[in-house]
Amino acid sequence: MDSRPTIAEIDLAALRHNFDLVRRTVPAGCGMLAVVKADAYGHGFMDISRELEALGVTAFGVAFLAEGIQLRKSGIDRPVLILGGVYPGQERKCIGYNLSTALFSLDQARVLDEAAARLYRKAKVHVKIDTGMGRLGVAAADAPSFFRELRDLPHIELEGIISHFASADELDDEGRRYTDRQAAAFAEAVAAARSLGLSPRYVHIANSAAAFGMELPFCNLVRPGIVLYGALPSGDFEGRMALRPVMRLRSTVAMLKEVEPGTSISYARRYTSSERRLIASVPVGYADGYDRALTNRGEVLIRGERARVTGTVCMDWIMVDVTGIAGVRVGDDVTLLGCDSAGNCVRAEELAAWAGTIPYEIFCGISKRVPRVYLNASR
Known part of the structure; x- marks a missing residue:
């Protein structure tokens, strides 16, 4: 691979x-x-x-x-x-x-x-x-x-x-x-x-x-x-449709590092730690359709828990704050969109709200360089 x-x-x-x-x-x-x-x-x-x-x-x-x-x-x-x-x-x-x-x-x-x-x-x-x-x-x-x-x-x-x-x-x-x-x-x-x-x-x-x-x-x-x-047509339909997300955008933790207070993360230093934090680097970025507007706003799932995007979304990478997530290690699964194997979800509607857009754009923006893998075909 x-x-x-x-x-x-x-x-x-x-x-x-x-x-x-x-x-x-x-x-x-x-x-x-x-x-x-x-x-x-x-x-x-x-x-x-x-x-x-x-x-x-x-x-x-x-x-x-x-x-x-x-x-x-x-x-x-x-x-x-x-x-x-x-x-x-x-x-x-x-x-x-x-x-x-x-x-x-x-x-x-x-x-x-x-x-x-x-x-x-x-x-x-x-x-x-x-x-x-x-x-x-x-x-x-x-x-x-x-x-x-x-x-x-x-x-x-x-x-x-x-x-x-x-x-x-x-x-x-x-x-x-x-x-x-x-x-x-x-x-x-x-x-x-x-x-x-x-x-x-x-x-x-x-x-x-x-x-x-x-x-x-x-x-x-x-x-x-x-x-x-x-995804819902709009927030007005919340609770009216029992829909299941079809797409799951996933990656893995590529690196973990502890940072000291006062450490800046990513371009333009838009995040600076106020205390010691554990930061995970994940190989996905705006070239994959993970919107730069998710800087310091987006959340991902690791070990079933939410982790906040920390610092500016890069072309190929994001960093997330995994402080407090027990047992996190390199190679752990990261769900950026959709549902993990335990049914915890980051819905397109959430990503859209954080990025100031609509779910349609979130889906259409996932770029061609992200391979699509099809599961559970009927034939």
Whole structure:
């Protein structure tokens, strides 16, 4: 083994648990489009996608064409939706690999229609309605005229209609009102399509947050993302979901040293000991995705106990204060994210709070130089 003892373990049994939790939560007959963009939020989307396909997921969501092609080349044959749409020149590959794409302009629709005609195929699209996210999509007020024009394009298959909630993870009154307004606008857009004789196979707006507890009877698909990987959509959901973290970022103690009072630790001397302390050096740093903002704030698990990051997070190293942890020695296991073998956890939500960010960024930030090791595969 030529690398360091720093790895990310991916527990596929935890993934199955979280998937089943979502499946039990959504209405009977409602499908699931698993969001596996950004390398399955840093978890490794090939292995994650294979496991989800074995679990019977309805479809997959990716960010752009290359991710969809990777899924197809790996043998995934479930529907795959390119959530960000295709760019000029990508239409033939999208159709050729039997990928579906989000659609949000008539110019885009006409180019897809022409490309599909040349291939003697149909282009599968999910029309994206902007109900209040303000990012991508046909304005909700323009939906009737858009669908009327789309209906005249013979090589376009309206596989779905899609929108995206902006505040479904905010459960205060203001957040709920905004989400309800978005849902109502989306329902009107879907009704407009149906009134024109269009019959989308999938209708979906619910992300991870909306999949838990929000009733959307006109939809038949949900798009879980962060919850599949074991993190809450926001702090408002604390105690509402019995999720299990899928990723465990772990390393080992590489060095132990006692330092005297007045000793500075790491760059810029942001920590100076006030008394004699026992400091452990651990081979992980911001180049691995352990955020520099965790300087003097982050906590890790060693022998089941918490140890505080001491001094500035380096590119390849952190130092932690293990004073008071009985029996600590070189080679001891260090859990930086996720749960240790005894079930003690440092959750992504905690790391995010310490770093001033969100769990999504914590997961996506774990770099490629950290090997992913997959545990408990179902096949």
